[in-house]
Amino acid sequence: MTTTPMGYGSMHRKEDARFLRGRGNYVDDIALPGMLHGAVLRSPFAHARIVSVDTSAAEAHPKVRAVITGETLAGLDLAWMPTLSHDVQAVLATDKVRFQGQEVAFVVAEDRYSARDALELIDVDYEALPPVVDARRALEPDAPVIRDDVEGRTDNHIFDWETGDKQATDDVFARADVVAVQDMLYPRVHPAPMETCGAVADMDPVTGKLTVYTTTQAPHAHRTIYALVAGLPEHKIRVVSPDIGGGFGNKVGIYPGYVCAVVGSIVTGKPVKWVEDRSENLMSTSFARDYHMRGELASTKDGKLLGIRVKVLADHGAFNGTAQPTKFPAGFFGVFTGSYDIEAAHCEVTGVYTNKAPGGVAYACSFRITEAVYLVERMMDVLAFDLDLDPAELRMKNLLRPEQFPYESKTGWEYDSGDYPRALRKALELVHYDELRAEQAKRREAGGENLLGIGVSFFTEAVGAGPRKHMDILGLGMADGAELRVHPTGKAVLRLSCQTQGQGHETTFAQIVAEELGISPDDIDVVHGDTDQTPFGLGTYGSRSTPVSGAATAVVARRVRDRAKIVASAMLEVSPDDLEWEKGRWFVKGDPEAGKSIQDIAMAAHSSLELPEGVEGHLDASCVYNPPNLTYPFGAYVCVVDVDAGTGQVRVRDFVAVDDCGVRINPMIVEGQVHGGLADGVGMALMQVMAFDEDGNHLGGSFMDYLLPTSMECPSWRLGETVTPSPHHPIGAKGVGESATVGSPAAVVNAVLDALKPYGVRHADMPLTPAAVWSALHGSPLRTDLAIT
Amino acid sequence: MKVSIEINGRPVAEEVEDRTLLVHFVRENAGLTGTNIGCDTTSCGACTVLLDGESVKSCTVLAAQADGHKVTTVEGLSGKDGDLHPVQRAFREQHGLQCGFCTPGMMMASVSLLEHNPQPTREEVRAGLEGNLCRCTGYHNIVSAVIDASGQEVDR
Secondary structure, eight states, rough: OSOOOOSSSSSSSHHHHHHHHHHHBBGGGOOTTTTTEEEEOOOOSSEEEEEEEEEEHHSSSTTEEEEHHHHHOOOOSEEEEEEEEEEEESOOOOSSSSSTEEEEEEEEEESSSHHHHHTTTTTEEEEEEEOOHHHHGGSOOOOOSSSTTTTTTOOOEEEEEEEHHHHHHHHEEEEEEEEEEHHHHHHHHOOOOSOEEEEEEETTTTTEEEEEEEEEEOOOHHHHHHHHHHHHOOGGGGEOBBOOOTTTTSSSSOOHHHHHHHHHHHHHOEEEEEEEOHHHHHSSOOEEEEEOOOOOEETTTTTTTEEEEEEEEEEEOOOOOOOOOTTTTTTTGGGTTBBBBBSSEEEEEEEOOOOOOESOOSSTTTTTHHHHHHHHHHHHHHHHHHHTTHHHHHHHHOOOOGGOOSEOOOTTEEEEEOOHHHHHEEEEEEHHHHHHHHHHHHHHHOOOEEEEEEEEEEEEESSSOOOOTOOOOTTSSOOOOEEEOOOSSEEEEEEEOOOOOOHHHHHHHHHHHHHHOOGGGOOOOOOOSSSSEEEEEESTTOOIIIIIIIIIHHHHHHHHHHHHHHHHHHHHOOOGGGGEEETTEETTEEEEEEEEHHHHHHHHSSOOOOOOOOOOEEEEEEEOOSSOOOOOEEEEEEEEEEEETTTTTTEEEEEEEEEEESSOOEEEEEEEEHHOOOOOOOHHHHHHOOOOTTTTTBOOOSSSSSSSTTTTTOOOOEEEOOOOTTTTTTTTTTTTTHHHHHHHHHHHHHHHHHTTGGGGGGEEEHHHHOHHHHHTTOOOOOOOBBBBB | OOOEEETEEEEEEEEEEOOBBBIIIIISSSSOOOOOOOOOOSSSSSSEEEEEEEEEEEGBBGGGGGGTTTEEOGGGGGGGOOOOHHHHHHHHHHTSSSSSSOOOOOHHHHHHHHHHSSOEEEEEHHHHTTTOOOOSSHHHHHHHHHHHHOOOOOOO
């Protein structure tokens, strides 16, 4: 594996060279001359009116340069900013605070310790208000109104959205032999990237140019939003996303801290750094999930699915900051019909405000597909429980067949390609499913407290947002640009609008060009993250890089190849039609010796060689790729757990994951992506939750309480693959980054509940901590999102 | 107070406040930004360095406590000619890093682990790295990397 392939294949990462030596350049590594440090004062209350804010003592601190409050910002018309969901969010609270941890004031000081000291000197007088904590009570007539900033608003309702055919669905339910119904909660969790969010804002008072180095997954979109928010001309804003220590959807939106750093720099005339600490990250930046779901499956008595019906109550927190395309307030939850052939489907989603931090779409969710897949995969096991069928068999019976693709789902999604039964068979073989069931039967017969559970999850993802006609974020169509320049000596630079946060784009995108042009990946520099240097596009999230930017890259490489053909024809003095391509060179048909390598052609393209009329020299090309459809990767996962009935402790003993993301550009990197996502699944299923008490106090605000899986909770993952290319993608590749996070939680939960089946446990909510499992075993599954139930 | 620490073989002497954390001293006074900060509760291990050869979380040591001691950071791992340490080489070979943020701390913990147990099993590696969180790799390839660095065959 050590050699660099001239195209696809496992190769070691180009970016590792700096990370291994501690030479990455993350936001907090940036130090500019005269740089000051900012810190945010946060609300201790979930819901309270602000009576007064006294900053005089903080301002008197000898190292403090500025104290900014909501009032300061209101004077600049910046106290509120637009969110990605066409709502507004307070940058610094003016009227009241709406969640614990909300931003109230911003101190700029000479060093980070002094900035924190000065926070203690700010005196805020709050008048506590009753909070809305339980989403199920948010719409009760006497619920306190959180968003009284909006004139005329009298409740906490955000939106209603529905999809599918209600009448047709009700009809199939009416004639079904069996209807399985289950309420379930996908609890509020947090992506918790190892690096928190931060920014260094540098307003040059002479040129009027603002540079913001920041943890953003979407630098170009940020630039545009800064322009709209701050009223600065867009060409005077440069957003730089340097190395990012993980994103996982946490770093898509704009946070108040970024805006405060910008204002701090404008006010002081110096660069201002703001880097949040972990508790700030967990308490105030984008959470994930928090979907209260009622699933219903209709089937015949032998387990043939007929229809699916779903109702969702979505807790969006105090501001609707959810990141998703404009027309999709519940993201792509519409793919909740999953991988199954059914007759009808219908779903309703209602979004509500609560006194919690905003967010919702994050943590490798592909715009709510985590929730959709969890719902349908949990429901399949509930149905299997009711019918006393093997959950793998029930799935096999209902999976879409390869000949049904492209398949238009009952909610209007056109799945591009898939061979589901093959992937499921492969996973079952790899895990030795039949032997496990035999072992389980034996153990159950023997009795005892050592329980074996086997959980299956089969998922279909929908990634690569997306077709501009349907998908935009704040009016920006979800296309992505790519620019490729081949230098005279045949080396190249590729400029992208997407932004890696560890997914290996610097390596894999060079491999796409290498495959198309026959230039070694080592000779291709991939530039991203700097809005002054790269073409416009919407960034990296939703596993959209390969589907959109990957496609753009292949297209620009092919455009370069086409131009190279004309240059080669001039060099060889033959008609372009007489030339044939093999990787790295054009040659004369029937005369393989007469050819020109891409390197020769590059030099000639920059030389005095006479080119045909209208043909520019220079092997450069650009492209904006507007995808015709999403890509629909899929996978079959099987999790095996041992559960100690005495303590409720769960140990993941084995995990088999078969993923199909079409053509694999770099299998080593794909496997690493899957490993990381599987760990997410174990974490969410067994450990992670952001709970609240009745006063709205956040009970998961540090790594002492918000538990992430360590090396001890994760097994040695076992992976398999099948390859079903995307027919509409230029290289047949589908996204994959989020697949494992989407597919694995249901597999782990299904495994634990499978172990508990003899105890009559049909469902219990995540996270299945030892306490939760023990309670479920003793007949009372816990509700885990609230300390009170 | 004046603090003098030998970092990667080079003495760094600086006047700092008593409360200065070693991680900030390393990053800001010594300018070695490989060592990272991932939490505020000593949970994540991204700040792991060697203090007199033992791995410590430098967010939970005062610079003053390290006064007169030797600290090794990720920048001190590779040889003078830029050659990678066996642990660095193995992390690359086994794809034991993605975003790279936990990597310096993870490698320093691994160096310490191998010092104490030169031929660990995969389970022993997992137990030895429990104090280091990673959000990208799912740990599998990190375990493989440590096995590889120990000179043992990697059985994936």
